[in-house]
Amino acid sequence: MSEPLRLVQVGAGGMGRTWLRALAANPDVRLVGLVDLDVDAARRAADEEGWPGVEVATMVEGLGSRPEAEALVNVTVPVAHHAVSTAALLGGLPVLSEKPLAESVAEGLSMVAVSEVAGRLLMVSQSRRYWRHLSAYRRQIAGLGRVGTVSCEFFKAPHFGGFREEMAYPLLVDMAIHQFDLARDLIGTEPVSVFCDSFNPSWSWFGGDAAANAVFEFEGGARFSFTGSWCSPGLETSWNGRWRVSADGGTALWDGDGEPVAEDADGSSLPVVVEDEPEQIAGSLAEFVAVLREGGVPSGEVHANVLSLAMVEAATRSAEAGRRVTIAEVLDAAYATAVEVEQNEAVRTQLLSWPSVHAVVGRR
Incomplete structure (x- = not known):
């Protein structure tokens, strides 16, 4: 039997506490560190949600680079998703992130490239897929x-x-x-x-x-x-x-x-087969652990999940413009922005190496 997967969690707010409870309920994981800008809040959250005494820090670098950490759970506010997930991936840690992947499709494409450069899994917890x-x-x-x-x-x-x-x-x-x-x-x-x-x-x-x-x-x-x-x-x-x-x-x-x-089509009822399986974030956590232990591509993997974010961006563009908007035009504009603003040369090189953005993202 495998040892529990050793995790660092970033974010100790309301949703962070929910994740701490989910981690405590899963015997296949063990929390080895909790990161939050408010270290006192992190201490209280850890002690009250099932992880008394776990080490806390205010910077990802304070815990994420520790050799005992095997993966990171990103439960920060959306504006911080790109920075936190990027730092963890480039530091060698696979990441399970709360939705949305990022604040924009351009940032999401950067994170696709980061996962490729790092060779590490980035999975978004689309928790409502798990019921x-x-x-x-x-x-x-x-x-x-x-x-x-x-x-x-x-x-x-x-x-x-x-x-x-x-x-x-x-x-x-x-x-x-x-x-x-x-x-x-x-x-x-x-x-x-x-x-x-x-x-x-x-x-x-x-x-x-x-x-x-x-x-x-x-x-x-x-x-x-x-x-x-x-x-x-x-x-x-x-x-x-x-x-x-x-x-x-x-x-x-x-x-x-x-x-x-x-x-x-003949009016006959189809059977309902309800199986016992983890739900909501417990489900995404279980799949994340299973993929890291056994291999495979999880639901919410970054290459595919970025298209869910593109649907949102396309919908808001359509509402603003009063016209039909294609996913292709959203991806093309986002890709151009991602290449233009990327500061990490290795990530920018990876973006430029793609035959096209359309060939890289989506179902794999």
């Missing part, structure tokens, strides 16, 4: 043939306060990446383009657009439609949204929480 009922839903969809249309309705009314209520596109940027990423997963091909209409209802307590309608075209012709609002009180959906998948062999529905239902 037992979602896994059952995937199995049903697999039995229905070619997917033609996928729709997701998302209606919640959270009062966060703070930065989310000041963002220009809070729903699209902070939340919809989960649904966009899941659409890629369920359809099984990559996005081609999007038309997005974003707006803010008159009663909204958000400063920016808290509602949106987006239609994505995918390779092979499938369409994904997203309709959502973060200021829709009453009869709210699941945080996962409410899903409908229509294929040539039937239709499958999932309310985002309970067991999915599906019928084939």
